[in-house]
Amino acid sequence: MLATVLHGKGDIRCEEVAEPKILKPTDAIIKLAASCVCGSDLWPYRGLQPVGGPTHMGHEYCGVVVEVGEDVKTLKPGQFVVGSFCISDNTCPHCRFGFPSSCEQREFMSGAQAPYARIPLADGTLVATPEMPSDDLIASLLAVSDVLGTGWYAADAARVQPGSTAVVVGDGAVGLMGVLSAKQMGAEKIIAMSRHKTRQNLALEYGATHIVSERGDEGVARVKELTGGVGAESVLECVGTQEAMTQAMNCARPGGHIGFVGVPHGVQIDGQTLFFAQKSLMGGPAPVRRYLPYLMELVLNREINPGKVFDLEVPLADVAEGYRAMDERRAIKTLLRV
């Protein structure tokens, strides 16, 4: 089959790879309804994260089960499923504690920018819809798999509460999903930090009440102005750079919470600074599996429309343009037709 393979910095291709097969009795094979490019795919694409040879990309997925291993109990061919970018057994102590993204058997999904994909630990990882969803819901169901689940976790880790103030650092797809999530969790004031008009507009559509286009100290000063001089209870850090982390720390009020979901690249936190800042930090790969049933229901009931975050759609064959558009910030997030 044709699928996407990253060969090195800036070199992503659609080329022939082997079709996935059941390797373990707990595996399932799905036919993807759609796939997409993640902001985190840009780290290796930009050469900021090493890759050990050609890598079959993609970790966001939804689609129809076509085959299951003999130990798979809860799924059967023909079901429509959504899974997390973290493979998990959903039974280990970490899963039962609500952190399937730290599952004892955790694997990170790969190879989902393709027509077919193998999903390990299918019983633990996949959640089926009650019936076949209509086509116009596919983009939103795909978003649940990572980008929405990750934005949701940022808001959850930042302990957004009804009536509270949330600041979202980062206007990529995850940041925009953070805005949507904060809104769903009842935040009253949602400040999106964004310099790009199209992203600002989507942030406002998703529930942002204020836009701050300044960055760094100026951005922090604007957030302080908007919060009576005190800062926000909740800050969602959705980038992963030192600059974004510092900005997030400085936007939170003492006793406030920072949920950080951008994979940190070169971020160092000074213990004494964090101590005297008196703000909580919680991050990590999002425990999407925990959120899946609830978020899928919101999508199926058409209460949220996370799929709007896909503002570019290309066939798998044009994946190079899909990555390039995101890299150049011409697109927020690219959906790949498979």
Add this chain to the structure above:
Amino acid sequence: MLATVLHGKGDIRCEEVAEPKILKPTDAIIKLAASCVCGSDLWPYRGLQPVGGPTHMGHEYCGVVVEVGEDVKTLKPGQFVVGSFCISDNTCPHCRFGFPSSCEQREFMSGAQAPYARIPLADGTLVATPEMPSDDLIASLLAVSDVLGTGWYAADAARVQPGSTAVVVGDGAVGLMGVLSAKQMGAEKIIAMSRHKTRQNLALEYGATHIVSERGDEGVARVKELTGGVGAESVLECVGTQEAMTQAMNCARPGGHIGFVGVPHGVQIDGQTLFFAQKSLMGGPAPVRRYLPYLMELVLNREINPGKVFDLEVPLADVAEGYRAMDERRAIKTLLRV
């Protein structure tokens, strides 16, 4: 009056200093019932923290009000009061949010190793007892001022819950108060990491269910053994060194919480390590003022006995021995008779 002055590394003296006076209309002067030496006093005593010239030491205190400034509304001479080591107005947004230790008018108390002390922002900072407490409660009321309040915050920031498992890193006075606090908050399993017999015994008396005397990776391995291989929901870091922070991080389970109250000295946290560890970090100077009414009530009702942490008592004139004994770990915490 005679009071303690730190002149440099290892050089603490009891010598004549000026008696405190009302400097601002919001001040009160108290006659101390007792004072004590804090673990944090050992940082400058050991030369690990610079002091800018001779410094009048001491930030833990309780005693009787002898004079109040003209703007003090809620206190009058003759009342017995306990205050926090953080001076706070108790009315600013940070105080109202529960973080008086980040008060907009915060000052750190000093000069309390003395017969008399000036307390700024007296209305905000001090809490009076309903009546004059009996002498045998003075040590415990003094402990509330910092060491118990700080241990309590460690447990609170580590989100100790009824039935949960808590690990306490550090067997100094704060760590032992952390054990007491975790017990009060209903932790079912409390693992105290301690290598010193007298401290182990006090930890057990305060509610520790297990003692781990190993440190570093071995200590972490023992904690894992005691927690079914998963680690603890709550870890109280009560030291402030890189080694202690690393140990704390590794003892917590994914999704668990680390409350850190040892003032970090040279502690660096790698963002990506923290991310993949998926553990929350919350620290800072303890918001003792928030806890004061409740903790004072526990002491006055004789439900807790934090004063037992004072295992050495010397007159103020012998302060040098008081510091030395703690520095050499012959004493857990020194009470100074004033």
